[in-house]
Amino acid sequence: MCGIAGLFARDRQAPVDRSVLTRMRDSMTHRGPDGAGLWLAQGVGLAHRRLSVIDVEGSPxxxxxxxxxxxxxxxxxxxxxxxxxxxxxxxxxxxxxxxxTEVILAAWREWGSRCLERLDGMFAFAIYDRNSRKLFLARDRFGVKPLFTATLPDGTFAFSSELKGLLAHPALEREVDPLAIEDYFTWGYVPDHRSILKGVEKLPAGHFMVVEHDMAPRPPERWWDISFADRHHMHEADEAEVIHSHLCDAIESRMVSDVPIGAFLSGGVDSSTVVALMSDLSDRPVTTCSIGFDVAGLDETAYARRIASQFSTDHHERMVDPAMFDRIDALAAMFDEPFADASALPTAEVCALARQHVTVALSGDGADEAFAGYRRHVFHAGEENARKWLPAGFRRKVFGPLAAIYPKADWAPRPLRARSTLHALALSGEEAYASALSVMGPQDRAAIFSPSMMRTLGGYRAEQPLIDLMRAAPARNGLDRAQYADLKFWLPGDILTKVDRTSMAVSLEAREPLLDHRLVEFAACLPKARRVFGGEGKYALKRAMAGDLPADILHRPKQGFVLPIAQWFRTDLRDTARAAVRSERLLDSGWFDADALSRLAEDHIAGRRDHARELWQLVMLERNMSLLSNN
Structure with missing residues (x-):
């Protein structure tokens, strides 16, 4: 695991500034504390920071x-x-x-860009061919590893594993993209089709690109996609056997390491699956790490301890409480862009805990997206059944007005929020799923944005790219399209970004065995009823693990890895909430209505509404703007 950076001049004869490239590289020392490398030639320079995991003494x-x-x-x-x-x-x-590393070089020489289809792994790399004078860049199927790019004012093409690598270049323009602010307040992160800065892009997951001297960079080309268009026709028991075999192969391949390796353990189905199969494949106790909370309703450490005891792991845990909020600046600095998934804080804590014991940790990320494990998948599948029987015109005319007059119940469990269901049924499946994924809907965003910000947006609505993605998905039904959107939009933008930045910040390599592409491709062909069945998601995965994990672990309600921020913003962190909405840095941006932000905070603190996620977004944006202005 490493950090990479590079400069590729428009003029093939132009020299590359060694000192600038060195600054870009060393801004990411946390990604590779074990070594640094630099190579320059006319018109090109490549840089590398190394975290030694495989062939520790070799492969510079x-x-x-x-x-x-x-x-x-x-x-x-x-x-x-x-x-x-x-x-x-x-x-x-x-x-x-x-x-x-040397294998990738040889594979590229042997098969060209088709080599990507043969690579099983997580990767972002750049290869310079001295004969053709071309630069080839590629990113893995799911976007586990990041790659930021920018064309500088003089035509130089720059790339880096993190935005902070590009920010180290003095010629990079630092103008915030207002469309990214709209995206951020919709999703809680800046999705991969955009970045917080104008002119900075992210190479999409499953894509490669070629850059040549004297030419503008070519648009990225897709080399891999996931399809939900086909179906298996197998007996359930045979499906379970195939899934179990894929799981064992995926986990065994990711246990190859020349340094200590362990696993994150929450006590949920996914991390417990990883730990159970690691234990079967290992000749020594697996090192496991867990995070708990000071709010009993959100704490899962008892379940994690139970799995740790069952599989005799070397178990470690740490508790998260409001006092850890003093690390918020460090958390914001990990991401460069504003990132408001509140689970980033406990994820950072579990990564820091793991790094005290291992250099590599396996996670359970990816199973929810591949096997339909989120509660929103269950609700969406049910709503799609209703849409099949009720015409769109009827739904809009009946359910839309009912949703408008039905009382809002943020405090209630999702099944009791009839307003949310009525609103969803009035929409198309794609619009409803975008609404379910979003933090703030269009009306809520318009309420906090200033008139000038609304004019700047010019009618752009952040939900539309996701809606378009779902409508173009290779899929058979609404659940297929929802999972496709999760794998292509939500997963790289939120989940994988969170794990990459928080793990790399402490020089820990995180691996996602449940995102093995063969396992995910098999899951995408499962019948709908093998994914969501009896009001429960991940049916096929749970069936496959029935012989390895206790039934109450497999079938307990999904809890999620979230902070009790709603409570904290009404108690220990209420002054933080008020300071965020009054921040001069945010108000001077011209994006917001100051009175609306103040009402948002006071309504939450008084308990009239739940605006915890919106307040967290404002806090993280304020911290991020401070970091961008200081670079």
Whole structure:
């Protein structure tokens, strides 16, 4: 696991500034504290920070091919590199290291961009070909590893694993994109089709791009996609056996490491699945790490302890309380862009705890998206059944007005929030799912934005890209389209960003075995009833693990990894909430209506409404704007 950066001049004869490239690289020392490398030639420079995990003593980067024709910088892990190396050796390639970086170089020389289809892993890399003078960049299927890019005013193409690498370049323009503010207040993060700064982009997951001298960068090309258009026709027991086999293969491949390895353990189905199968595959106790909360209703440590005891793990845990809020500036600095998924704080804490014991940790991320494990999937599947029988015109005319007059019940469990259901049924499936995913709806955003901000947005609505994505999805039904959106939009923008930044901030490598592409591709072809059944999600995964995990662990309600921020903003952190909505930095931006922000905070503190997520968004944005202005 590493951090990479590079500069590629428009003029092939132009020199690359070594000191600038060094600053870009070293702004990400946390991603690679074990070593640093730099390589420059006319018109190009590549830089690398290394966290040693495989071939600890070898495989320095930037790495050259044996004939010096190609040079690579690589962030990630290729889990099938040994099998690929054997195949490439049979084709005449020779190797001088024991790591996976050299295998990528040889694979690219052998198969070109088609090599990506053969790579099983998480990665972002750049390869420079000295013969063609072209730069090739690629990102893994799901976007586990990040890659930011920008074209600077003089035409130089720059890239970096994190935005802070680009911010280290003095020529990068730092103008905030108002559309990103609209995106952020809709989703709680800036999705991958945009960045917080104008002119900065993210290479999309499952895409590659080619950059040449004297030319503008070519648009990224997609090399992988997930399809929900096909279906398996297997007996349930056979499906369960195939899923269990895929799980074992995925976890075993991700246990390959030359440094200590462990796992995150919440006590939920996904992390418990990982720990159970790791224990079966390991000849020593698995190191597990958990985070708990000072609010009993949100604390899952008892379940984690139970799994740790059942599988005799070397277990460690830490509690999160409001006092940890003093680390908010450090949390904001991890992300560069505003990021308001409140679970980032406990995720950062569990990563810091894990790093005290291991260098690599396996997580349970990805199963909810692949197997329909979120509560919103269950609700959406039910709503889609209703949409099939009720015409759209009828739903709009009947359910829309009913939703408008029905009392709002933020405090109630989702099944009792009839207003939310009525509102969803008045919409198309795509519009309803976008609404379910969003933090703030269009009316709520318009209520806090200033008139000038609304004019600047010019009618842009952040939900539309997700709606368009769902409508174009290779899918058979609404649940398929929802899961496709999760895998392509929510997962890289929120979940994987959160885990990458919080783990890399403490030089910990996180691996996601439940995002093995063969497992996810198999899950995408499961019949709908094998995903959501009997009002419960992840049916097929739970069936596959029935022989390994207790029934009450498999079937207990999903709790989620969230902070009790609603309570905190009414008690320990109410002054923080008030300070955020009165921040000169936010109010001077011209984006907000000051009175509306003040009402939002006071209504929450008084208990009239639940605006905890919106307040967290404002707090994190204020901290982020401070960091951007100081770079």
């Amino acid at each position: 980067q930037p790495m050259h091919s044996r004939d010096e024709r190609t040079v690579i910088v690589f962030n990630g892990e290729i889990y099938n590199y040994r099998a690929l190396r054997r195949e490439l050796r049979q084709n005449g390639h020779r190797f001088s290291t024991e790591g996976d």
